[in-house]
Amino acid sequence: MDRKCEQRKHIISVLVENQPGALARIIELFSSRGYNIESLNVGHTEDPSISRITMVAKGDEHTIEQIVKQLRRIIDVFKVRDLTDKKKLDRELLIVRVNVETPEKKEEVMRLVEIFGAQVVDVSKDTYTVELTGDEEQVDAFLELIKPMGIREMARTGRVAMVRALQGETFGEQKE
Amino acid sequence: MKLSGAEILLRALELEGVEKIFGYPGGAVLDIYDRLPFSPLKHYLTRHEQGAAHAADGYARATGKVGVCFATSGPGATNLVTGLATAQIDSVPVVAFTGNVPTYMIGNDAFQEVDTVGITRPITKHNFLVKDVKELADTVKKAFHIARTGRPGVVLVDLPKDVTRELADFFEEEYKTPVQIRSYKPVLKGHPGQIKRAAKAIASAERPILYIGGGVVSSGASDLVVKMAEVANIPMAATLMGLTAVPGNHPFFLGMLGMHGTYAANMAIQESDLIIAIGARFDDRVTGKLSEFAPNAKVIHIDIDSAEIGKNRAVDIPIVGDAKLVMEELLPEVEKQVAKNREFYAVREKWILKVRSWKERYPLWYEPSDRVIKPQFVIEKIWEVTKGEAVITTDVGQHQMWVAQYYRFSFPRQLITSGGLGTMGFGVPAAIGAKVGRPDKTVFCISGDGSFQMNMQEIVTAVHYNIPIKVAIINNGFLGMVRQWQGIFYQKNYSQVHLDVQPDFVKLVEAMGGVGLRATKPAEVEAVLKEAMAVDDRPVVIDFIVDREEDVFPMVPPGGALHEMILPSYGKKKEKKAV
Ligand SMILES: Cc1ncc(C[n+]2csc(CCOP(=O)(O)OP(=O)(O)O)c2C)c(N)n1
Ligand SMILES: [Mg+2]
Numbered sequence: 001m002d003r004k005c006e007q008r009k010h011i012i013s014v015l016v017e018n019q020p021g022a023l024a025r026i027i028e029l030f031s032s033r034g035y036n037i038e039s040l041n042v043g044h045t046e047d048p049s050i051s052r053i054t055m056v057a058k059g060d061e062h063t064i065e066q067i068v069k070q071l072r073r074i075i076d077v078f079k080v081r082d083l084t085d086k087k088k089l090d091r092e093l094l095i096v097r098v099n100v101e102t103p104e105k106k107e108e109v110m111r112l113v114e115i116f117g118a119q120v121v122d123v124s125k126d127t128y129t130v131e132l133t134g135d136e137e138q139v140d141a142f143l144e145l146i147k148p149m150g151i152r153e154m155a156r157t158g159r160v161a162m163v164r165a166l167q168g169e170t171f172g173e174q175k176e
Numbered sequence: 177m178k179l180s181g182a183e184i185l186l187r188a189l190e191l192e193g194v195e196k197i198f199g200y201p202g203g204a205v206l207d208i209y210d211r212l213p214f215s216p217l218k219h220y221l222t223r224h225e226q227g228a229a230h231a232a233d234g235y236a237r238a239t240g241k242v243g244v245c246f247a248t249s250g251p252g253a254t255n256l257v258t259g260l261a262t263a264q265i266d267s268v269p270v271v272a273f274t275g276n277v278p279t280y281m282i283g284n285d286a287f288q289e290v291d292t293v294g295i296t297r298p299i300t301k302h303n304f305l306v307k308d309v310k311e312l313a314d315t316v317k318k319a320f321h322i323a324r325t326g327r328p329g330v331v332l333v334d335l336p337k338d339v340t341r342e343l344a345d346f347f348e349e350e351y352k353t354p355v356q357i358r359s360y361k362p363v364l365k366g367h368p369g370q371i372k373r374a375a376k377a378i379a380s381a382e383r384p385i386l387y388i389g390g391g392v393v394s395s396g397a398s399d400l401v402v403k404m405a406e407v408a409n410i411p412m413a414a415t416l417m418g419l420t421a422v423p424g425n426h427p428f429f430l431g432m433l434g435m436h437g438t439y440a441a442n443m444a445i446q447e448s449d450l451i452i453a454i455g456a457r458f459d460d461r462v463t464g465k466l467s468e469f470a471p472n473a474k475v476i477h478i479d480i481d482s483a484e485i486g487k488n489r490a491v492d493i494p495i496v497g498d499a500k501l502v503m504e505e506l507l508p509e510v511e512k513q514v515a516k517n518r519e520f521y522a523v524r525e526k527w528i529l530k531v532r533s534w535k536e537r538y539p540l541w542y543e544p545s546d547r548v549i550k551p552q553f554v555i556e557k558i559w560e561v562t563k564g565e566a567v568i569t570t571d572v573g574q575h576q577m578w579v580a581q582y583y584r585f586s587f588p589r590q591l592i593t594s595g596g597l598g599t600m601g602f603g604v605p606a607a608i609g610a611k612v613g614r615p616d617k618t619v620f621c622i623s624g625d626g627s628f629q630m631n632m633q634e635i636v637t638a639v640h641y642n643i644p645i646k647v648a649i650i651n652n653g654f655l656g657m658v659r660q661w662q663g664i665f666y667q668k669n670y671s672q673v674h675l676d677v678q679p680d681f682v683k684l685v686e687a688m689g690g691v692g693l694r695a696t697k698p699a700e701v702e703a704v705l706k707e708a709m710a711v712d713d714r715p716v717v718i719d720f721i722v723d724r725e726e727d728v729f730p731m732v733p734p735g736g737a738l739h740e741m742i743l744p745s746y747g748k749k750k751e752k753k754a755v
Contacts, residue, residue: 017359021305025297032298062486069483075302075322078359 009038010064011090011161014053014071015078018044022076026053029074035059035067039158050078054160083161090161094139095121097129099150109149116142127152135159181309181340182207185273186215188316191351194244196612198222198231200255202248203288204275207340220612220641223633225252227605229259229272230631234609236268237592238567238619240394242323243270243609249277250288253334254295258599260330261299265596266417267394269328271319272296278338279307292334301329309342313351321355326362327481328394362480366497366505374452374476374493375509379517381450381474383527384410387433387462390417390595391455391480391499398588400503401454402426408510409524411531413441415456416580417595424564424584428528430535434462435732436577439538442730442738444531445470454478455499458488459596468737478502540581541744542726549698551575551650551722555582558620558648561705566618566646567592567610571603571627573657575650577728579622601630607645608638618646618709625651625675628717632684638715639689646708647717649681652724660727664742665734681719690715 016022023042030037038056045052057067064082071080083090100106109128113120116138122129132142136159143154179187185208189197197219201209212219222228225247232243243263247256253274263270277286293305302322304315312335319331378384392401398421405412405428412422413433422429433441445451451473456462463469466488477484477491478499485494495502514520542552555578558566564584569592570576576593585591592610594602607621628649638645650656655673662670682692691711695704695718708716729744 021293021297021303024294028298066483066487069487073481073483075357075360 005060007058007060008084009056009058010082010084011088011159012055012057012064012068012071012080013083013161014055014080015045016051016053016074017076017078018049018051019076022074023051023053025074025076026071029070030057033066033070035063039156041158041160043160052160054158056159081163083163087164087166088161089164090135090159091133092136092139092159093157094132094142094154095129096132096143096146096154097122097127097152098146099126099152100128101126105149109146112142112145118142177346178343179346180207180211180343181312181335182211184309184312184344184346185316185335185340186211186217187346187348188313188351189217189244190215191348192316192320193241196220196235197244197246198228198235198609199246200225200228200248200252201246202252202275204249204252204277204337205246205335205340207337208246208273208275208335219246220608220637222605222608222637224631225255226259226601227608227631227634227637229256229270230262230599230602230605231609231612231634231637232270232272233259233263233268234569234592234606235613236263236270236609237606238589238610239613240396240589241269241613242320243268245270245272247272247274248288249275249292250290253290253292257295257299258601260296260332262594262597262599262602264299264301264330266390266594267328268330269323270330271323272330272332274332274334275340276305276334276336279336280338282336292332296332299330300332301327303332303334305334306336306339309339309344312339312344313346317351317355318357321357322360326360363482363496364480364498364501366478366495366502368505370493370495371502371505371509374495374506375513377450377474377476377493378408378410378452378510379513379520382523383448384408384450384452385444385448386410386412387445387451387453387456388412388414388418388421389454389456390415392418392421393455393588395455395480395499396588397454397500397503398422400500400507404503404507404510407507408514409521409528410452411444411528413437413445415459415462415595416593418456419580420585420588420590423586430531431540432580433738434459435464436581436728436730437732437738438535438540438581439730439741439743440531440534442732442741443534445473446737446739447530448473450474450476452476452478454503455480457484460488463488463738464732464740465735465737538743541729541746543745543747545723546698549695549701549720549722551652551720551726552578552582553698554648554650554701554720554722555579555622557701557705558622559583561702561709562618562620566590566620567614569593569603569607569610569619569621571621571623571630572598572600573624573627573655574652574660574726574728575622575624575656577657578650581728600624600627603627604631604645604647605634605637607647608634608643611643611645621645621647623647623649624656625649625653625678626655628681629679635685635688635690635715635717642713643715644712645715647715649717649719650722651678651681651719652722652726653678654724657728659725663725663727664731681717685715685717690717692717692719694719694721696721
């Protein structure tokens, strides 16, 4: 398919003033211009007055380019980068509570936990609560395998990402 | 020295060079209005907050300075909304100040509380809620900086009542130091490599056309753009917002392009091999069916807002920057390229001749009458009587398009019209703002009978301050533009467009303290305009009773390509010639 029209997930990193209005503007941009957000994650950087927003949006090249440009227009936004094709560290945190009513199930979950390098962080009579950090595919794969046990409840943070130091590029806090 | 928030605000406005404010008081801004009489700022009390926003907008469009308006919390703020959206979408620098409930009551659904910052976020370039009087001065400074730099726009500053009452230090010297906004650095200078590429493309194109938008007018690039057209032999077409960039009688000027553009402008765009778009945004009213817009043209797009580049139309040579600064670099490059290329003029001649022949064969046209007043005739007469020198404001509808077609403008900023939002009710308050900003000019609002009734209370404002604006109501007894669409695309099913019940505009205006005049026959038009021109101490409104079912042509039907215009009938004789 023509790359220009190909719909794919992009991971966009935004550095922004840590102001309530800034986040509101970013979210409203998506609703008012009809873009789709898959996940959005906010937290501050080493400078507490600056937040990093990591968002995942699906769209063709043109739409994503527009999203990036529209984000850059926001007064409180310092920097916007599409990290999709960069070498990056890309992690998501999952917390999931699964049914383990039988010893077989308990064993199976423990086996998966070990394979994925996850951790059981809470236990009740018939549930385990598991925490997993990994990239999106790992989290998806883990969920897929654990699903047959019966998921009671789950929470995902959405992705956070950072360019690898090896790439020789920084994504520091100065606006060039 | 310690000043109250209200005093800091007023002093800061003075330091920003503000002289005039349009506003309306209320509970949340009492402290500001309490200090206002002690400030040299001149405040105009409009009769509706929407009027205040449009007046600030009209003032800004006429002068190029930042327009300022005030309103109270709740309904005051919501009444500003239409006016702010109108200014924002046309990139007009306006700073609005609204009062709000005290900080400790915010979020309580207090009396006259609305989330002003939330409501106005999508219709402003930026907005602020000031939570501490210590941040007030700095916020005002940032607000003006953001409004007037980069792509100009609207900034709203929401002021809780306690912030205007409390005391803080205010140091004028500190206020005068340059603004620092670490996350906001607009790009003003064009990329030199791109400018060289653009110059080459301009000199080597066979059928180039300039597509001139409002950014040319607002950045002050008009003369440079016209000069480039002359140097490189390029025909010029303008958007509604860009019309005043080019003198209306310029031999290379084809007039407006787009839905109600001229035949020559639209055909020249469609057949061009190079579009040089400056300060324009490929709006759907301009491009018609996007996929068939200028199918063989390469595009150079110069715009201050990088998000506009490539938004609607793919661009070959993008140049992000201020139109004037870019033109200052581009023009000498084009001159160099043209001088190098000796055969240049011969190549262009064919194109120029073709464009001229379109202009001659399919001019703007209406069927004249000595029985009923034709709306286009009124516009032509206004042009004549004002010697083409009046600042014109319009409302929205057919009359607006006839102004764009028939008033030949002679200087930048001469036309003040709501292009992007198409706000009926804009014309009268915008004329008040324009006249306050340009007292030296005749300011003529050309309105419709429907639009006039949307903000006619502002005539009282003009009477109050002896602001001698002229208003022409093109009275067709219809919401004419809607009727035209119903006529052409809905089988004449005229639904809710009759304005048969009208006030007597002459009596109404007289009752408000203005001068009311009327013309019902073509022979009366000139005399009544001259009478209006003689009034210089209060507003004059002329009710022109015009042909009821005149339509605006040419017209590109919605969804159609630019060359698929519906043309005027050209009468019997002309039609034969045209075919
Ligand atoms: C505030 C607002 N409401 C509705 C419209 C839709 N609209 C566009 S043109 C028009 C008719 C305007 O009538 P009038 O002012 O008499 O002008 P005419 O077209 O008759 O010249 C209407 C209702 C609008 N542009 N603005
Ligand atoms: Mg009408």
